[in-house]
Amino acid sequence: MSYLIGFVIAALVGLTGxxxxxxTAPILILFFAMPAVEAVGTALIFGAVTKISxxxxxxxxxxxxxxxxxxxxxxxxxxVLAGSWLLGHLDLKKQQNVLFLVLGxxxxxxxxxxxxxxxxxxxxxxxxxxxxxxxxxAAFIGGEVGFSSAGAGAFGSLAxxxxxxxxxxxxxxxxxxxxxxxxTIGGGLHIFNGHYDAMMLLxxxxxxxxxxxxxxxxxxxxxxxxxxxxxxxWLVSLGGQLCxxxxx
Numbered sequence: 175m176s177y178l179i180g181f182v183i184a185a186l187v188g189l190t191g192x193x194x195x196x197x198t199a200p201i202l203i204l205f206f207a208m209p210a211v212e213a214v215g216t217a218l219i220f221g222a223v224t225k226i227s228x229x230x231x232x233x234x235x236x237x238x239x240x241x242x243x244x245x246x247x248x249x250x251x252x253x254v255l256a257g258s259w260l261l262g263h264l265d266l267k268k269q270q271n272v273l274f275l276v277l278g279x280x281x282x283x284x285x286x287x288x289x290x291x292x293x294x295x296x297x298x299x300x301x302x303x304x305x306x307x308x309x310x311x312a313a314f315i316g317g318e319v320g321f322s323s324a325g326a327g328a329f330g331s332l333a334x335x336x337x338x339x340x341x342x343x344x345x346x347x348x349x350x351x352x353x354x355x356x357x358t359i360g361g362g363l364h365i366f367n368g369h370y371d372a373m374m375l376l377x378x379x380x381x382x383x384x385x386x387x388x389x390x391x392x393x394x395x396x397x398x399x400x401x402x403x404x405x406x407x408w409l410v411s412l413g414g415q416l417c418x419x420x421x422x
Contacts (some may be wrong), residue, residue: 257320
C-alpha cells in the first residue's frame with residue numbers, strides 16, 4: 175500500500191503540479207496514524223526527492239530566475255530553519271492539535287488556491303516588479319514548510335505571480351527550485367533530529383520514482399486541468415479532516 179501511495183503522489187505531482195508536501199503528510203497522519211512530527215519530516219524528505227527529478231529540466235531550459243530565487247532564499251532559508259526548530263521543540267502531547275490545525279489549514283488554503291487557478295485559467299504575470307518584498311514573504315512560506323511541509327507551491331507561486339514580471343513558466347521553474355531548497359533543508363533537519371519514518375520513506379520513494387517517471391510521460395497525454403480540480407477538492411477534504419481532528 176505504501177508503494178502505491180508513493181507512486182500515486184509522485185504521478186499526481188507530475189501531472190498536476192500540486193505539491194508533494196500537501197498530499198503526503200495528511201495521508202500519513204489520517205490513513206497510517208503516523209505521529210504528526212514524523213509525518214511532516216517524512217513528507218519533506220519525500221517532496222525534496224521528487225522535486226530533484228523535475229528541477230534540472232527547468233534549469234536546462236533556462237526557466238529559473240536566479241535573482242528572484244536568491245531573494246526567496248534570503249527569507250525562506252531562515253524561515254524553514256525556524257519552522258523546523260519550532261516543530262522539533264513542541265510538547266506534542268499538549269500541542270499536537272495545534273500542528274493538526276496548522277497543517278490542515280495550510281492544506282485547505284493550498285488546495286483552494288489551486289482550485290481557483292484551475293477554474294479561472296492560466297494566471298497572468300504581474301506587470302510591475304515588487305520583488306524586494308519577496309524575502310519577507312518567503313520567511314513566512316519557509317516557516318510554514320518547516321512546520322507543516324505544505325505551502326511552498328501555492329504560496330510561492332502566488333507571490334511570484336503578483337509581485338514579479340516573470341512569465342508563468344518562469345514562475346513554475348523558480349518556485350519549484352525554491353521548494354526544492356526549503357524541502358531539502360527542512361528534510362535534512364528532520365533527518366538529523368530523527369523525525370521521520372525510515373521504512374515508510376523508503377517505500378514511498380520506491381513507488382515515487384516510478385510514479386514520477388509515469389507522471390512526466392502521462393502529462394503529455396492527459397489533460398491536467400480536470401485532474402487538478404478533482405485533486406484540489408480531495409485535498410480540501412483531507413485538510414478539513416485534519417482541522418476537525420484538531421478541534422474534536
